[in-house]
Amino acid sequence: MSEQKPISPWKYKPWWCQPWSILLTGVTLITGSWVLFKIIWLTVLVSVPILTWMGFFLLMWPQLMIRSGVLELHQND
16 A cells, blocks of 8 residues: 655645745845834834734644645545
């Protein structure tokens, strides 16, 4: 019997929605906020929604897609 490879939800996403691009965009925006303004409260204000977005798409979304079974349907087609 052959082993099944783990299903990766990332192979169904375009290049601009891959983990590396999400991390790069988030870090660039947060760093850019600090470099431009050098105001800690503004950087924190920018960081909170960006880190929330990154956390959802890097940690929660892949698990939700795997658990939903949608990827298995695509793999069987």
